[in-house]
Amino acid sequence: MIRSQVLCCTGTGCSSSGSHELAIEMEKQIAAAGLSEEVKVVKTGCFGLCALGPIMIIYPEGTFYSQVKTGDVKEIVEEHLLKGRPVKRLIYSEAIEEDKMLSLSDTPFYKKQKRIALRNCGVINPENIDEYIAMDGYMALEKVLTSMKPEEVIKLISDSGLRGRGGAGFPTGRKWQFAAANTSDVKYVCCNADEGDPGAFMDRSVLEGDPHAVLEAMTIAAFAMGGTHGYIYVRAEYPIAVRRLEIAIKQAREYGLLGNNIMDTGFSFDIDIRLGAGAFVCGEETALLTSIEGFRGEPRPRPPFPAVKGLFGKPTILNNVETYANVPQIILKGAEWFASMGTEKSKGTKVFALGGKITNTGLVEVPMGTTLREIIEDIGGGVPNGKKFKAAQTGGPSGGCIPAQYLDIPIDYENLISIGSMMGSGGLIVMDEDNCMVDIAKFFLEFTVDESCGKCVPCRIGTKRLYQMLEKITSGKGTLEDLDKMEALCRHIQQNSLCALGQTAPNPVLSTLKYFRDEYIAHVVDKKCPAGVCKSLVSYVITDRCTGCTLCARKCPTNAITGTVKEKHVIDQTKCIKCGLCQSNCKFNAIDKK
Amino acid sequence: MKTLAELAAIREKTKKNIVLREESDENTRVVVGMATCGIAAGARPVLAAFIDEINKRGLKNITVTQTGCIGVCRLEPIVEVYEPGKEKVTYVKMDADKVAKIVTDHLVNHRPVVEYTIEDALK
Numbered sequence: 233m234i235r236s237q238v239l240c241c242t243g244t245g246c247s248s249s250g251s252h253e254l255a256i257e258m259e260k261q262i263a264a265a266g267l268s269e270e271v272k273v274v275k276t277g278c279f280g281l282c283a284l285g286p287i288m289i290i291y292p293e294g295t296f297y298s299q300v301k302t303g304d305v306k307e308i309v310e311e312h313l314l315k316g317r318p319v320k321r322l323i324y325s326e327a328i329e330e331d332k333m334l335s336l337s338d339t340p341f342y343k344k345q346k347r348i349a350l351r352n353c354g355v356i357n358p359e360n361i362d363e364y365i366a367m368d369g370y371m372a373l374e375k376v377l378t379s380m381k382p383e384e385v386i387k388l389i390s391d392s393g394l395r396g397r398g399g400a401g402f403p404t405g406r407k408w409q410f411a412a413a414n415t416s417d418v419k420y421v422c423c424n425a426d427e428g429d430p431g432a433f434m435d436r437s438v439l440e441g442d443p444h445a446v447l448e449a450m451t452i453a454a455f456a457m458g459g460t461h462g463y464i465y466v467r468a469e470y471p472i473a474v475r476r477l478e479i480a481i482k483q484a485r486e487y488g489l490l491g492n493n494i495m496d497t498g499f500s501f502d503i504d505i506r507l508g509a510g511a512f513v514c515g516e517e518t519a520l521l522t523s524i525e526g527f528r529g530e531p532r533p534r535p536p537f538p539a540v541k542g543l544f545g546k547p548t549i550l551n552n553v554e555t556y557a558n559v560p561q562i563i564l565k566g567a568e569w570f571a572s573m574g575t576e577k578s579k580g581t582k583v584f585a586l587g588g589k590i591t592n593t594g595l596v597e598v599p600m601g602t603t604l605r606e607i608i609e610d611i612g613g614g615v616p617n618g619k620k621f622k623a624a625q626t627g628g629p630s631g632g633c634i635p636a637q638y639l640d641i642p643i644d645y646e647n648l649i650s651i652g653s654m655m656g657s658g659g660l661i662v663m664d665e666d667n668c669m670v671d672i673a674k675f676f677l678e679f680t681v682d683e684s685c686g687k688c689v690p691c692r693i694g695t696k697r698l699y700q701m702l703e704k705i706t707s708g709k710g711t712l713e714d715l716d717k718m719e720a721l722c723r724h725i726q727q728n729s730l731c732a733l734g735q736t737a738p739n740p741v742l743s744t745l746k747y748f749r750d751e752y753i754a755h756v757v758d759k760k761c762p763a764g765v766c767k768s769l770v771s772y773v774i775t776d777r778c779t780g781c782t783l784c785a786r787k788c789p790t791n792a793i794t795g796t797v798k799e800k801h802v803i804d805q806t807k808c809i810k811c812g813l814c815q816s817n818c819k820f821n822a823i824d825k826k
Numbered sequence: 827m828k829t830l831a832e833l834a835a836i837r838e839k840t841k842k843n844i845v846l847r848e849e850s851d852e853n854t855r856v857v858v859g860m861a862t863c864g865i866a867a868g869a870r871p872v873l874a875a876f877i878d879e880i881n882k883r884g885l886k887n888i889t890v891t892q893t894g895c896i897g898v899c900r901l902e903p904i905v906e907v908y909e910p911g912k913e914k915v916t917y918v919k920m921d922a923d924k925v926a927k928i929v930t931d932h933l934v935n936h937r938p939v940v941e942y943t944i945e946d947a948l949k
Contacts, residue, residue, distance in 0.1 A: 234843060270874075272843075291847045316858075317893070366844050371837075374830060374833070487828045489828075495830060496829065
């Protein structure tokens with residue numbers, strides 16, 4: 233009998249810090265200690281605390297080890313697994329309070345979270361269908377196929393208030409209703425796993441940690457709207473997610489949960505994977521469907537909406553991974569249960585990928601209506617190194633920057649839009665006082681300029697011109713008139729672009745112009761970058777504290793620093809490339825950045 | 827293809843493996859002293875016997891874990907049983923043969939085996 237289980241995260245985050253080698257070493261050491269019959273290693277999906285990976289949890293004690301190295305494994309086996317003494321130095325520091333081990337759900341990172349879409353991530357082995365089944369997996373499908381009518385399923389999803397988690401927040405039940413209302417011999421159920429926002433990785437984590445939940449939900453959707461075939465469009469850069477999906481589809485087919493005559497009920501549905509090459513625009517629904525058809529991924533005008541004329545001209549629904557991950561739970565626990573969480577118009581939970589200047593980089597799931605402050609300070613552990621919070625970017629390149637004054641606003645679809653940002657897929661990038669907001673706007677715009685598919689002029693040329701204006705400002709050549717011109721151009725791009733990529737691309741510029749106009753003005757009028765990021769507007773100056781140690785002169789890559797030993801040195805501003813090496817190397821704090 | 831009954835059977839069977847991963851205050855904990863002194867006195871066969879016996883009877887909500895040295899090395903192997911809401915019971919000088927009785931009397935019928943306890947040994 234297995235008395236203890238060692239859960240190793242093998243999501244992308246922990247994999248990149250070596251969790252696969254760790255799991256192999258763990259199995260080796262367990263065997264060496266003669267514990268193979270008693271202790272099992274389970275490879276799971278993401279636990280969420282990616283900043284501290286590789287992560288390992290040992291049950292039944294629930295001991296949470298973080299940043300485990302291969303060299304630590306022997307000690308864990310000999311001390312913890314053999315002698316029952318947890319290795320204190322490796323335990324996640326927040327999980328120990330006054331020498332007592334806290335239950336994981338009591339640690340600050342997990343306490344305010346509510347995991348529905350992520351409920352199985354980090355709990356089950358995603359490559360083992362039996363473990364998903366044990367967590368009540370495929371029970372929702374059984375309930376739907378054996379005891380419900382399609383219209384009842386749609387009503388249940390509508391009543392729950394579930395809205396699309398991919399960004400726009402369209403009511404899922406209504407989407408299914410539209411597709412169900414169109415009769416056709418063939419209908420498609422598609423899954424948007426083309427997660428393109430820089431910094432967002434919740435869809436990847438669901439696919440890696442709980443792939444069967446998506447398959448089950450797609451099958452339920454197919455039953456509800458009359459779907460005959462499904463496609464999951466996932467980016468090729470997610471090799472672990474793709475592999476686990478392939479395994480999951482194979483297992484589901486073997487168990488008769490996909491394919492002909494599912495669960496012997498006469499209902500048939502199957503799913504295939506389509507790999508995307510990583511174009512941001514393919515996250516847009518019409519572009520995604522065009523790409524599945526084998527054409528270049530470009531959006532097309534709507535209407536007709538996919539529910540009427542979608543993939544291969546047939547009625548189609550397309551939902552995001554996280555949206556699907558909620559569906560089986562809603563079917564099992566009921567619409568009221570789901571609708572009891574969240575705000576008036578946004579029900580349930582939302583997963584956020586925390587990144588940027590934040591202590592606990594990782595994945596969190598919180599009820600809608602949680603404030604940004606709770607997410608960033610309580611769960612995320614705040615801004616590291618004692619720096620001051622400046623802004624948070626939600627929704628990636630399509631979203632906006634939210635300044636400190638809105639930290640206490642409850643997050644839901646409507647509130648985010650009202651303050652000039654959007655939910656997007658749930659990327660949440662935190663910026664501190666060292667970030668220049670003009671530079672941030674430029675960074676996101678550079679991304680959309682690159683990713684614009686080029687089909688429509690406002691997006692293709694508009695974003696490029698906007699980018700050039702930002703470049704002008706960051707190089708100190710901007711004028712106040714440029715700011716007004718930029719605003720006008722932003723509105724034009726928003727109103728005239730063909731798809732959401734262009735319509736939302738100006739958001740980072742507009743929101744920073746609105747909330748951080750003083751920084752733009754500093755760049756334009758004072759020719760200064762207050763955060764000291766924009767290189768053209770920064771100069772390094774050696775002060776009287778210089779002792780003439782010559783270190784900076786030796787470190788300078790362009791030989792811009794001159795001076796004799798024991799005398800104050802000078803920087804030749806025409807040669808200086810503003811790399812900052814002199815400042816970071818100076819032992820006397822003698823170099824100022826102005 | 828799996829029938830619905832087969833799926834239910836898989837669910838039940840696999841649940842047993844997964845229940846270990848649920849943090850619950852309802853579980854009874856059987857803790858075996860596995861420091862050097864415990865291992866030298868034969869704690870490993872005791873631990874194995876508990877695991878076997880509990881598994882054989884399909885008992886639920888019981889976890890078997892180990893701990894370090896309790897301090898009375900002369901009485902090893904030592905096993906402590908924590909039932910929720912009750913005083914812990916400490917068994918001493920354990921061997922594999924005593925395990926079956928503890929499982930039947932204590933874990934199943936909630937009657938501690940007094941003659942194996944530390945109180946009895948110190949009398």
